[in-house]
Amino acid sequence: MPIEVLLVEDSPGDVRLTREALCEANTSVHLHVANDGVDAMAFLRREGSYANSPRPDLILLDLNLPKMDGREVLEKVKGDGDLKTIPTIILTTSEAEADIVKSYQLRANCYLSKPVQLDAFESLVKSINDFWLTKAKLPHQSQN
Amino acid sequence: MSSFDLPHARGLRGRIAPETAAIQDISVRQEVEKRVAQMEGRYRGLLEAAPDAMVVVNQDGEIILVNLQAKKQFGYVRDELLGQQVTTIIPAGFAERLIADGTRTAAEALAQQMGTGIELVARRKDGGEFPIEIMLSPLESAEGILVTAAIRDISVRRDAEKHLAQMEDRRRLAEDALRESEERYRMLIDGVQNYAIFMMDPRGQIVSWNAGAERTKGYRADEIVGQNFSLFFPSDEIERGRPEQVIRMATLRGRHEEQGMRVRKDGSQFLASMTLTALRDAAGILRGFSEFSHDLTESKESEAKYRALLEAAPDAMVVLHPDGKIVLLNLQAENQFGYQRDELVGQPVTNIIPAGFAERLIADGTRPAAEALAQQMGAGIELAGRRKNGSAFPIEIMLSPVASTEGILVTAAIRDISVRKAAEKHLALMEGRYRGLLEAAPDPMVLVNQAGNIVLVNLQAEKVFGYRRDELVGLSASKLISEDSLELMISQARRSPDGTLVEKSSAGIDVDGHHKDGTSFPIAVTLSPLETDEGPLLAVAIRDITRRKQAEALLLHTVEELNRSNEELGQFASLASHDLQEPLRMVASYTQLLSKRYKGRLDADADEFIAFAVDGANRMQRLIQDLLTYSRVGTKGREFVEVSSEGSFECAMANLRGAVEDSGARVTHDRLPAVLADEGQLIQLFQNLVGNAIKYQGPGIPEIHVSSARSGDGKWTFSVKDNGLGIEAKYFEKIFGMFQRLHRREEFAGTGIGLAICKKIVERHGGHISIESQLGQGSTFRFALKESQVTP
Numbered sequence: 001m002p003i004e005v006l007l008v009e010d011s012p013g014d015v016r017l018t019r020e021a022l023c024e025a026n027t028s029v030h031l032h033v034a035n036d037g038v039d040a041m042a043f044l045r046r047e048g049s050y051a052n053s054p055r056p057d058l059i060l061l062d063l064n065l066p067k068m069d070g071r072e073v074l075e076k077v078k079g080d081g082d083l084k085t086i087p088t089i090i091l092t093t094s095e096a097e098a099d100i101v102k103s104y105q106l107r108a109n110c111y112l113s114k115p116v117q118l119d120a121f122e123s124l125v126k127s128i129n130d131f132w133l134t135k136a137k138l139p140h141q142s143q144n
Numbered sequence: 145m146s147s148f149d150l151p152h153a154r155g156l157r158g159r160i161a162p163e164t165a166a167i168q169d170i171s172v173r174q175e176v177e178k179r180v181a182q183m184e185g186r187y188r189g190l191l192e193a194a195p196d197a198m199v200v201v202n203q204d205g206e207i208i209l210v211n212l213q214a215k216k217q218f219g220y221v222r223d224e225l226l227g228q229q230v231t232t233i234i235p236a237g238f239a240e241r242l243i244a245d246g247t248r249t250a251a252e253a254l255a256q257q258m259g260t261g262i263e264l265v266a267r268r269k270d271g272g273e274f275p276i277e278i279m280l281s282p283l284e285s286a287e288g289i290l291v292t293a294a295i296r297d298i299s300v301r302r303d304a305e306k307h308l309a310q311m312e313d314r315r316r317l318a319e320d321a322l323r324e325s326e327e328r329y330r331m332l333i334d335g336v337q338n339y340a341i342f343m344m345d346p347r348g349q350i351v352s353w354n355a356g357a358e359r360t361k362g363y364r365a366d367e368i369v370g371q372n373f374s375l376f377f378p379s380d381e382i383e384r385g386r387p388e389q390v391i392r393m394a395t396l397r398g399r400h401e402e403q404g405m406r407v408r409k410d411g412s413q414f415l416a417s418m419t420l421t422a423l424r425d426a427a428g429i430l431r432g433f434s435e436f437s438h439d440l441t442e443s444k445e446s447e448a449k450y451r452a453l454l455e456a457a458p459d460a461m462v463v464l465h466p467d468g469k470i471v472l473l474n475l476q477a478e479n480q481f482g483y484q485r486d487e488l489v490g491q492p493v494t495n496i497i498p499a500g501f502a503e504r505l506i507a508d509g510t511r512p513a514a515e516a517l518a519q520q521m522g523a524g525i526e527l528a529g530r531r532k533n534g535s536a537f538p539i540e541i542m543l544s545p546v547a548s549t550e551g552i553l554v555t556a557a558i559r560d561i562s563v564r565k566a567a568e569k570h571l572a573l574m575e576g577r578y579r580g581l582l583e584a585a586p587d588p589m590v591l592v593n594q595a596g597n598i599v600l601v602n603l604q605a606e607k608v609f610g611y612r613r614d615e616l617v618g619l620s621a622s623k624l625i626s627e628d629s630l631e632l633m634i635s636q637a638r639r640s641p642d643g644t645l646v647e648k649s650s651a652g653i654d655v656d657g658h659h660k661d662g663t664s665f666p667i668a669v670t671l672s673p674l675e676t677d678e679g680p681l682l683a684v685a686i687r688d689i690t691r692r693k694q695a696e697a698l699l700l701h702t703v704e705e706l707n708r709s710n711e712e713l714g715q716f717a718s719l720a721s722h723d724l725q726e727p728l729r730m731v732a733s734y735t736q737l738l739s740k741r742y743k744g745r746l747d748a749d750a751d752e753f754i755a756f757a758v759d760g761a762n763r764m765q766r767l768i769q770d771l772l773t774y775s776r777v778g779t780k781g782r783e784f785v786e787v788s789s790e791g792s793f794e795c796a797m798a799n800l801r802g803a804v805e806d807s808g809a810r811v812t813h814d815r816l817p818a819v820l821a822d823e824g825q826l827i828q829l830f831q832n833l834v835g836n837a838i839k840y841q842g843p844g845i846p847e848i849h850v851s852s853a854r855s856g857d858g859k860w861t862f863s864v865k866d867n868g869l870g871i872e873a874k875y876f877e878k879i880f881g882m883f884q885r886l887h888r889r890e891e892f893a894g895t896g897i898g899l900a901i902c903k904k905i906v907e908r909h910g911g912h913i914s915i916e917s918q919l920g921q922g923s924t925f926r927f928a929l930k931e932s933q934v935t936p
Contacts, residue, residue: 011730017733020737094722116725116732118732118736
């Protein structure tokens with residue numbers, strides 16, 4: 001049974017790194033990518049070309065995004081009765097206290113900073129997989 | 145009165161006594177006694193002839209001695225005034241001054257007399273009032289300090305003129321009566337007891353003699369009728385031809401008046417006042433003379449008292465012969481002119497008053513007493529006095545005639561007005577100086593009266609406000625300073641506790657000033673109230689603060705600019721290093737990925753190139769991280785709070801545990817104090833310094849010791865001492881700079897920012913970091929932090 005993960009990330013480099021690391025950690029992950037906030041919301045609400053997209057089991061959300069930034073996406077997701085149960089992990093380069101506090105205020109499930117070193121990044125992605133995709137029990141809301 | 149005793153009186157006797165003691169021969173002693181009596185008579189005469197009423201008052205305001213003038217002026221008989229309060233005769237103004245004077249030292253009280261006399265109103269016994277002028281002087285006595293007041297009746301001038309006119313009328317009436325009836329005249333004169341009245345023929349042979357004459361001169365009528373009247377003159381006057389002279393003057397002028405010594409039948413002398421009138425028949429032919437004379441020596445008071453009073457007189461008093469020779473003087477005269485009494489007696493007055501006086505004096509001597517009396521009524525004559533040492537001083541002289549056994553003498557009251565003159569000069573000088581000071585003041589200054597009008601301005605006030613001086617004087621101050629501000633300032637001034645305006649309460653009141661052309665400009669005003677003769681005035685010092693305001697505005701602007709610039713710079717450093725991280729992470733991650741996946745699978749060159757790329761990216765990352773830390777020292781710093789430096793040190797050691805373990809370093813420390821600091825930065829500081837000490841280790845095991853010592857200016861100096869490589873002195877300054885490295889990268893990794901961060905942290909804490917080191921001998925870094933107020 002595949003695990004659906006939505007990565008909201010505008011940097012192709014980071015997308016690739018995340019994909020490499022995540023797929024190395026767990027081969028049953030289906031990684032979907034949205035390049036900005038608007039795209040992400042469309043995916044989650046199955047709008048437009050995303051009409052048939054699956055409901056993700058986990059969202060990896062960057063904060064600094066074009067069009068609609070990560071904070072806004074987080075606010076919309078956690079304000080949406082249907083979407084708010086999806087665990088949403090902030091994965092960003094920012095280490096700013098303000099961003100961390102704001103994210104948790106908006107009900108982020110977890111806040112992670114992208115490490116600079118490749119090794120550290122790989123081990124971080126591995127621990128996401130170990131915890132959120134393996135150990136944690138996630139709600140499986142039936143699709144309409 | 146009889147209990148009266150003054151040191152001066154004793155002093156005077158003392159003065160005369162040695163002279164007496166030297167005398168052996170009885171007849172000589174008698175001569176001396178006669179002279180003493182004569183002297184005393186002179187003192188009394190002098191005092192009584194003093195132009196002023198003189199009153200001695202004690203500190204309680206009680207009158208203890210008066211002279212004849214005083215009794216006369218105030219209308220009291222002999223002892224009535226003694227023991228009375230001085231307010232009885234001078235109801236207001238004097239007692240207060242007197243008592244004030246009494247409590248002061250003699251010198252201070254003396255200073256009092258320097259001003260011109262105090263003008264007050266005196267009251268006579270009968271309730272009548274008259275204007276007086278008072279001069280005070282202190283008098284040391286057994287009863288404490290007494291005050292002698294010389295009281296000048298300044299209404300005398302007018303009264304005297306009137307009086308003289310009245311006297312003239314009376315004389316005329318008497319003459320008429322004489323001519324009217326010889327019988328009535330005879331009856332009249334026979335009955336008169338108090339006056340010697342007798343008639344003479346034109347040669348001076350006595351033809352009639354009354355009871356008064358018998359009583360006064362001691363001759364019975366039958367003894368004297370037929371004798372010449374020259375018999376009554378002292379022998380020296382007879383020799384001088386005085387009797388003939390008197391006859392001649394009476395003949396020429398119709399009457400002759402004089403005071404002089406006369407001789408009784410028993411040879412004793414007495415002071416007489418006499419009027420000789422030429423008697424003519426209807427045809428105008430001289431028939432003879434009548435003489436009215438009166439014994440003046442009636443006062444029996446102690447001579448010593450007069451002397452004492454005279455000596456206590458505030459003025460120098462000198463008695464002169466009409467020929468200008470000094471007969472007598474008082475203590476003040478000695479003091480003023482710097483002579484001993486005996487050096488002056490018998491000398492011409494020109495010795496002490498070189499010009500102007502002797503001439504007047506001689507003129508006075510030749511005039512009748514009445515005329516001479518008139519002379520004294522004018523305001524004093526101002527002349528120059530000369531001291532024994534030759535120095536001159538200004539004096540004011542009042543003259544009065546006095547009759548004595550030696551004929552008419554002139555008493556001169558001499559007032560030293562040098563202090564008054566000096567005071568006037570000083571005042572003028574001071575005024576000039578103040579004026580100069582005022583005009584030279586760099587700020588405008590105005591003096592405002594109670595009505596709010598300007599009474600005085602300086603040059604700057606003219607310049608700054610654009611008005612001419614004559615426009616400013618009389619102008620309302622509200623034209624220069626808005627009324628509201630002025631009122632506010634004055635009310636603030638009134639609130640100050642002691643009524644005087646304290647500098648701080650008034651300084652720095654910034655208000656608007658108004659130029660004549662209608663423009664306004666900022667001014668700072670300082671107010672100080674002044675008590676003056678014109679009532680309270682307000683001194684207003686005004687500073688044009690246009691430039692200061694401009695400078696303040698400029699400074700404020702500059703500070704704002706600087707703050708903004710600093711903030712921007714901090715933000716820039718933070719953002720730049722943050723945003724640099726992002727692409728750098730890409731470079732680093734992918735070169736690492738490349739290395740991981742393809743190492744050994746491409747050729748050797750590729751492996752080397754990838755290795756360089758990875759190393760470069762790693763170093764770039766550390767550099768950015770350090771830069772970020774450096775920029776955050778200023779921008780992300782926290783408030784200084786009381787921090788245990790020991791706790792901070794422990795925390796830094798925990799962060800360095802790996803490095804410590806790897807190197808095997810021994811890190812020791814003393815007990816460290818509490819300080820005022822940003823804890824995060826203090827940890828960073830210890831971490832960097834101890835970290836460096838471990839990193840740059842010498843050949844042996846690193847030994848690091850951290851200690852602290854109080855430096856006395858409320859600071860603690862910390863030392864981090866190691867046994868590492870050490871640093872050459874020439875690099876001491878350099879190592880604290882940005883990107884400064886002393887070693888090749890292959891030897892020691894690092895960005896060269898660590899010590900720059902340390903320096904920035906220490907400086908942010910108001911301290912200074914320094915190093916003491918020798919190559920190969922280890923290093924000691926020192927820095928100071930403020931001690932916590934709470935912990936000693």
